[in-house]
Amino acid sequence: MILNVSHTTTYNYDAPMRGAVQSLRLFPSRFDGQKVLDWRVEVEGGLCGGSFRDGAGDRVEGWSVRGPLTQVVVRVAGQVETADLAGLLRGHREQVPPMAYLCETLPTRAEPVLVDLARSVPVSADLLDLAHRLADAVGAAIVYRPGVTHAHTTAAEALTLGEGVCQDHAHALIACARVLDLPARYVSGYLSATSDGIAHEAAHAWAEIHVAGLGWVGFDAANGCCPDDRYIRLASGQDAREAAPIRGIAQGIGVERLDVAVAVDAAQQ
Known part of the structure; x- marks a missing residue:
């Protein structure tokens, strides 16, 4: 599948900064499941300070913007x-x-x-089966509901609440x-879209579990599936903050307001 991506993140400040x-991790991962045909990242009015590939295989690019500014x-x-x-991260270095x-x-701390x-x-000698069972259990325990949790909600808090978003599902499955x-x-x-064809209008997140003999396998507990050709993988980390x-x-005393607009759709093939 060929997917088109348009993603704009706007930071507004109520006083000049x-x-x-x-530090941007906005570049598709290199592995057998995806091939970049075209990709452009820019910070309006910014200066790119260079890039590198970290130990997890993710490309990181640094940018700076000189002030005074009220928007980035x-x-x-x-x-x-x-x-x-089928969720397998094959060919990733x-x-x-x-x-x-x-x-x-902190977000993935194993609370009781x-x-x-x-x-x-149920314990299984088949580790892939066990990973699937864990993902199913998390998906059943946390109902997808936007707006009930926030960026700093922990996995234990979301599980106790019984509701959350993809970040909460990923943190709970990791824990x-x-x-x-x-x-x-x-x-x-x-x-790009859920299994029933509904367009997904936000960035997404899921978890990967390392299965001996197979390697890293992705599990999207929020949607009850493994990542397939509807997904684009960007970066990974211990938790949402790292990834x-x-x-x-x-720099400044202005209060920040964040606006994000994401559109991902399949190109005509």
Whole structure:
């Protein structure tokens, strides 16, 4: 499938800021499941400070914007050819060992409610089957409902609430997998449409679990599936903060307001 992406992130400030510095992970991953046909990232009025590929295989690009400024606009536009690998991250080059993803973070801390959920899943010698069961359990325990959680909601809080968004599903699945000694990590990216054909109008996130003998396998507990050709993978990390497509800081006393517009659609083939 060929997917077109248009993604604009706008930071507005109610008072002039002295400047801003950003670290962008807005570039499609290199693996057998996707091929970049065209991809452009720009920060309006910004200066690109260079780029590198980190140990997880993600491309990182630094940008700075000189002030005074009251707005920073980050634009992404491109086209990616995707293939359905049933969630398998085949052909991806990285240097971080899987065992590094057994470390918990604040959002993925294994509170008792998460330990109980993980241990309620029947034990299986087939680790891929176990990973699928964990994803199903998380999807059943957290109903998808936008607006009930926020960027700093932890996996335990979302599970206790029983509602949340894709970030909460990913954090909860990561925590449950680590309880059972399965390395797991957070993935940021895009989804063109849900399984029933409804267009997805926001950035997306899911989890990857490392299965011995197979490697990293993606699980989207929010949609009850593994990533296929409707998905574009960008970056990964221990949690949402590490895998965030945009991280940065603005200098000044202005209050920030964030607006995001995302459109992903299939091109005529």
